[in-house]
Amino acid sequence: MNGDIGIGAAPAASRPHESLTFGPTLSILPPNDNVRELQTILRDRNTSRSDFKFYADKLIRLVIEESLNQLPFTSCEVITPTGATYEGLKYRSGNCGVSIIRSGEAMEQGLRDCCRSIRIGKILVESDTDTHAARVVYAKFPEDIAKRQVLLMYPIMSTGNTVSQAVNVLKEHGVKEECIILSNLFCTPYAAKTVVDYFPKMKILTSELHHVAPNHFGQKYFGTD
Template identity: 70%
Template sequence: MDNPVGMDNKPIARTNFGSNFKIIPTNDQIKELQTVIRDRSTSRSDFVFNADRLIRLVVEEGLNSLPYGDMDIITPTGETYNGLKFLKGNCGVSIVRSGEAMEQGLRDCCRSIRIGKILIQSDEDTHEARVLYAKFPEDIADRKVLLMYPIMSTGNTVIKAIKVLKDHHVKESNIILLNLFCTPSAVSMVTKAFPLMIVHTTEVHPVAPNHFGQKYFGTD
């Protein structure tokens, strides 16, 4: 697994990130997608296209963290195949608004998955987060939750969202955060607060592309 990098492209120490923090191994394809997303000259159509590709990669990694069970099937040639199937009891939760950009990627992989939403507003000066709206499946306490939030700069919004999930009796170990970009301080704060939660991301960098939501939805 590749190490996070700083502004000088030198590795950032993984101190306190924990074993549940997982970075998708970087390759040329992922680096190109990250470059296009960060480039201020990228058109919105190219931005969305490349963002969707990167989101899909993170979603696929997140699905590997869900529980599977054995399943034997019969092939068209009459042979028995020893395979796997998703165990029931999974759902997605997007942190509005940028998290909604990841919903289609999840539905492309799990067509019938239920998706809840959390709307959190952060104060521009203090960065204090407060919940304005939350709607989940009624049985969310019994489900594995794929929490979707592409950009994690301070960690405050994600921490608030996780507290809301825990208030609804979701176990910390049942939460899987799907993220694209995060800063070292944000991931350190989140993983210290919730060490049992699994985090999937593509990059840890001191400067996060905070224009992501505005660019994706065309509100920049």
């Protein structure tokens, strides 16, 4: 793997084919044993639903926190309780989340836990089970979404088709590609390559690149399996 994937290298067992390159817009959550354990629990077919949801929420929180680090900040000054001046940072105004229904909704609470008053829109994309062709059937956004930085939430990306359709709808509503950050848990190399090629200015953050995605995620998380 050449070193242009981003802030962390994929573990050896999950590295995509050497010939694939993704560029600087794709980042992987910095790998450590804690992250690897969470990924293992979520992939284990013997994990109970209550444990699955608990550990999924932990991984979601880690990914959301790292995604928020990629939003634009601006300098600011505050006065401390002792009267001292502190030079710090704050988010630029105009951030929002957008979840891709239904599995993306699992990430909404993690975002709200980090950004209490953030607004969240929704997109519903239906995929054909045979052809994997995707089409948007519902979208609801803040009225001024074209002026916002958008954190697009979708935990499992196998082909990239669903995310591609969602990004196209955001762009149709005036959102700039470079103002979109895709927050993702598990991604296949094929999906990563597809999305990066289609949207080279969009940032993508995932916890893992692996040729087999845990497509049972949504059913297990919401108890519909």
